[in-house]
Amino acid sequence: MHIVKKIGLLSLIVSIVAGLLFLKPTGVVYASSPTATIVVADTTLSIGETSLVTITFSEAVTGFTLADLTVANGTLSGLSTSDNITYTVTLTPDTGITDATNVITLDNTGVADLAGNAGTGITSSNNYAIDTLRPTATIVVADTALSIGETSTVTITFSEAVIGFTNADLTVANGTLSAVSSSDGGITWTATLTPTSGIIDATNIITLDNTGVADLAGNAGTGITSSNNYAIDTTQLTATIVVADTTLSIGETSLVTITFSEAVTGFTLADLTVANGTLSGLSTSDGGITWAATLTPVPGITDATNIITLDNTGVQNAAGKAGKGTSDSNNYAIDTQRPTATIVVADTALSIGETSLVTITFSEAVSGFANGDLTVANGALSSVSSTDNMTWTATLTPNSNVDSATNTITLDNSGVTDYAGNAGAGLTESNSYSVFTVPASADLSSVTLSNGTLSPVFASGTEVYTSSVPNSVSSLTVTATALDSRATMTVNGNLVISGQTSSNILLNVGSNTIVIVVTASDQSTRTYTITVTRENSSSTGGGPSNGGGSSTDSGSSTPPALIDNTVTSSDGKITLPTGRAGLVSLGKEIIISIPAGATSQELKLSIQKIRNTEALLKNNEVLASPVFDVLTNVSGNFSKPVKLTLAYDAANLKSDQTAAVFYFDEVKKAWVKVEGGMKQENDISVEVNHFSKYAALVVNKANGMPVVDKTTDPTTEISFTDISGHWAEVSIKEAIREGIVTGYPDETFKPGNTVTRAEFSVMLMNALKSTDAEAELIFTDTAWIGEWAKKAVSQAVQAGIIHGYQDGSFRPNAKMTRAEMAAMIANALELSTKEIPTTSFTDDKAIPAWAKSSVKALKELGIVKGVGAGEFNPSAQTTRAEAVIVLMNMLGQSQ
Structure with a gap:
């Protein structure tokens, strides 16, 4: 601009010099018209600028006014002269104009020199450019709906090239712009809009402060320019899951509320994973933000740690954006398992003066348990007590004058509840125990004959009887029942089980004596005698003669021959x-x-x-x-x-x-x-x-089971219908091959059946392949030991493996406990000691003192192992499978 102004000044000087060169000599008169030059000093005008305009006439003139001038895109003001030759005026350009070609024209006819000569024609000034138009802009955001991870191109287009434009001139709602740049000289500018994260806003614009930019003429912009609107949703779709009832028991359900950060679609129960439960009735009442469902726990479960997990990718917001990751609920505990119980009577053969520990073990701590929940057969229980509300104990005292081989204690589980309020269900029965509290007696309670009647009528105190039968009865049987069920009896020297029929007793014609000897459990005896008279088939004899002679007895002392109709x-x-x-x-x-x-x-x-x-x-x-x-x-x-x-x-x-x-x-x-x-x-x-x-x-001979012919097919696989897949299958098959045990005729092994003391004695002696002599059995209940077991029991007694009970009994039919099994095996291996050590089992206090050294020794040798949480469970009854495992472990240790 300064260069332009200097050029204008130089032109003015040249014009003045030229004018001086052509000055007319004084006194010389010419008859020519005045002429003029017009010089615009500032030939580039912008907003706020004016320019000096100099109109120089060839001579002094009169009548010159602004009306003689025509101005392109501007106005003139302040016309003045000091000599009527040189006039000056101020040019103010019009606003809002951009025009590079502009001149001021003078109508010369409007002026005259002092001689009255009017000018002629038109005089034009030099050209001047006007730019009084401010730059304007438009802002376009290309993507008007921005979500997480998205950006948009922003285009700022000015009405002309501008300078001074930077990011500082822009205000961005909920986002940031990269540096603006232009590739066309400053008209079109671009940048990248990145929305702010975690925002939901449907109304957003970018604004430009136009005052920060100017066009090339220096015209600054004015006011504010706003972009088109754009929506932002850069929030992550989230959800909270609240389980209202965090401790669920049997019959209970809970409201589950799933609250999303915004309304969602596509949400179904399939998007939820429920630990130990099911959900139902999913619904929303507010357009998809808050959802409700009902949680029903699975029955038979006890689990303190459970959550519901939502797969957020299965739902979308209104913009179609899917969630990410998973959302977990608060924790809830489930106890829908009813308490169960086991009842173990430690002493399974109770006699006079004996009591037994009874242990009732629940699957979890219970409340409400009392003696009223128990039914005791032929006995009474002391008050049940517990230190942890899981294991309860009481003392069983048998009723007096009872002879019952099968008795149980029954628990009504509905009377107890666990801490979650779940009531038990059904009945639980203990192991069976026998009660014999009848005083020892050698009396019979009844005697009957298969033919004939007793005389006198039978009474326990009467020992001598008679009976008569016709000749057609050649034999009979006797059925006698002892008052003491533990008593033994013989009929004519042959052992007969109380209440069972004897073998046939042949009857001769005439008198036949049947002797019944009863031996009570205290070894006292009583003898009953029955004399049975069988009639003769016919009788012959001579009477006195009527002929007067002497008579002779023609009878014979030899009985008539027996007529056999067989x-x-x-x-x-x-x-x-x-x-x-x-x-x-x-x-x-x-x-x-x-x-x-x-x-x-x-x-x-x-x-x-x-x-x-x-x-x-x-x-x-x-x-x-x-x-x-x-x-x-x-x-x-x-x-x-x-x-x-x-x-x-x-x-x-x-x-x-x-x-x-x-x-x-x-x-x-x-x-x-x-x-x-x-x-x-x-x-x-x-x-x-x-x-x-x-x-x-x-x-x-040992167990009475059929011998299997192994030579028929040495490769024949031992197969029973109930051991395939059983945890003891391999050991059972090996034990059978070794002759320790046998299966049953129905092709089963019955691995879960309990083992009696007599049965385990046979199994143990089979395992030991004992050749020991047989000791005389003097147990008070020897008569109850089956013939198939007597040899094994006798050998075990001789070897010091079996000692019997303090009352002198062996109790062959009592179920073998784990403690008794350990003691017998330890005796067989000569491991038992008199010391009473402490074992490492968690229920060490429950192990009887007489078995502790045996249990400890067998555990150290790996022959016995614990059950459950490190317990030995000494009073539990031994199953056939458990007995086989322990015996095979014993053999493995002794090899």
């Missing part, structure tokens, strides 16, 4: 009329004796020897005799026992084997043992009440 057959077939006895055989291999009255109809019977027995010996049982199929025309059982005798060769049996009679159960497809067999050298007799397939099988 039908016999040796070819295996017989037809027996009603009321007749029969004796049928098939050679010497099988003999069947049928008493008269065994059936109420004619009996037809045939015996067939089965040649192909493969289908009958699925478990490779070993036959001691052939298999006989006895067929009859009579269905159902016989009215009287039928005697069946099978022949076998005892020489074929090993020293630890014997023979027993079995019949084949056609339904179960298994051999069933007939108990009570009587053996002679090479035959065995039993009494049966029905006919089927019969055979004598080789059995183990």
Whole structure:
């Protein structure tokens, strides 16, 4: 601008010099018109600027006014002269104009020189440029809906090129702009808009303070320019989940409230993962922000740590933006498990003066438990007590004058609740215990004969009786019941179980004496005698002669011969009329004796020897005799026992084997043992009440179970229907191979069945392969030890493994406890000591003092292990599977 002004001044000087050169000489008169020059000093005018305009005439003039001038895009003011030749005026450009070509024109005709000569034509000034227009701008945000991670191009377009424009001239709502830049000389500028995070705002603009920019002419902008509106949602879609009831028990539900940071769509129950429960009834009442559902806990669960988890990616806000990550609820505890209980009676055989500890163990701490919840068979319990409300104890005192082999304590679980308020359900029964508190007695409570009546009528205090039977009765049986169930008895020297029928007693004609000797549990005895008189079949004799001679007694001292009405057959077939006895055989291999009255109809019977027995010996049982199929025309059982005798060769049996009679159960497809067999050298007799397939099988003397023929197929896999997958399967199979245990005829092993003291004695001695001599058994209940167990018990007594109870009993049928099992094994391994150590089991205090050293020693050797939370559980009953595991551990240790 300064250069332009200097050029204008120079032009003015030149004009003045030129004017002086052409001055007319004084006194010289010319008749020419005046001329003029117009010089605009500032040829580039912008806002706020003016310019000096100089109009120089060739001579002094008159009549010159502003009206003679025409101004392009501007106005003139302040016309003045000091010599009427040179005039000056001020040029003010119009506002809001941008024009590079402008001149001032003079209408010369409006002026005249002093001689009166008027000017002619038009005179134009030099050109001048005007820029009085302020720059303006538009701002466009390209993306008008910005969310997380998005940006937008912002374009600022000025009406002309500008200078001085920076980011400081811009105000950005809820965002930031990168540095503005232009590639076209300053007209169009761009930047990148990044929205602020965590914002939801539908109304946002960018504003430009125009005063901070100027165009190239220096015109500053004015006012504020605003962009188009843009919406921002840069909040992360979030949710809170609140479970109202944080401790849920049986029958309870809880309201669950899911609150989103904004309204959402697409939300379903599938987006929620519920720990130990289910949700239902999902709904919203405020357009999708707050949702409610009902939480129902899963039954049978106890879990203190549970949450509901929301997968936020499954929901979207109104803009379609999906959530991210997961949201967790507050924690809630669930206890929908009813308390359960086990009841263990420590002493399972109670007699006079004895009591037993009873332990009631609940699955969790309970309240409301009292003696009123328990029903005690043939006994009374002291008040139950507990230190932790989980394990309760009481003392069981048996009732007096009771003889009961099977008794339990029953708990009504509905009377107790856990701390969550869950009531128990159903009944829990203890292990069985026997009660015998009847004073020892050698008295009989009853005696009956299969034929005939007693005289006098039976009374316990009467020891001598008589009875008469007709001649047709050739034998009878006696059924006597002891008042003391632990008493033993013999009938004519043969052991008979109390309440069971004796074997047939043959009757001679005339007087027959039957002697019943009862031995009480305290070893006192009482003898009952029954004299049975069998009538003669007929009587003959001579009376006095009427002929006057002497008479002679023609009677004989020899009794008449017995008439035998028994039908016999040796070819295996017989037809027996009603009321007749029969004796049928098939050679010497099988003999069947049928008493008269065994059936109420004619009996037809045939015996067939089965040649192909493969289908009958699925478990490779070993036959001691052939298999006989006895067929009859009579269905159902016989009215009287039928005697069946099978022949076998005892020489074929090993020293630890014997023979027993079995019949084949056609339904179960298994051999069933007939108990009570009587053996002679090479035959065995039993009494049966029905006919089927019969055979004598080789059995183990120790346990009475059939011997398996291992030589038939050495690769045959031992298979029982109930051990596949069982935790003790491998050990059970090994124990069977070693002859320690056997399975049952129905192809089961029954691993969960409990083991009696007699059974475990047999298993232990089988494991030890004992060859010890047999001690005389002097237990007060020796008569209750089965024949199959007596040898093993005798050997165990001889070896110092078994000592019995303080009352002198062995209690063969009592269930074996874990403490007793440990003591017997420790005795067998000679590990027991008299010291009473402390074991490492958590229930050490519950282990009886007499068993502690045994338990400690066996644990250290790895023979026994704990159960549950490190407990030994000494009073728990031992199962067959547990016994096998411990015995196999014992053998592994001793090898």
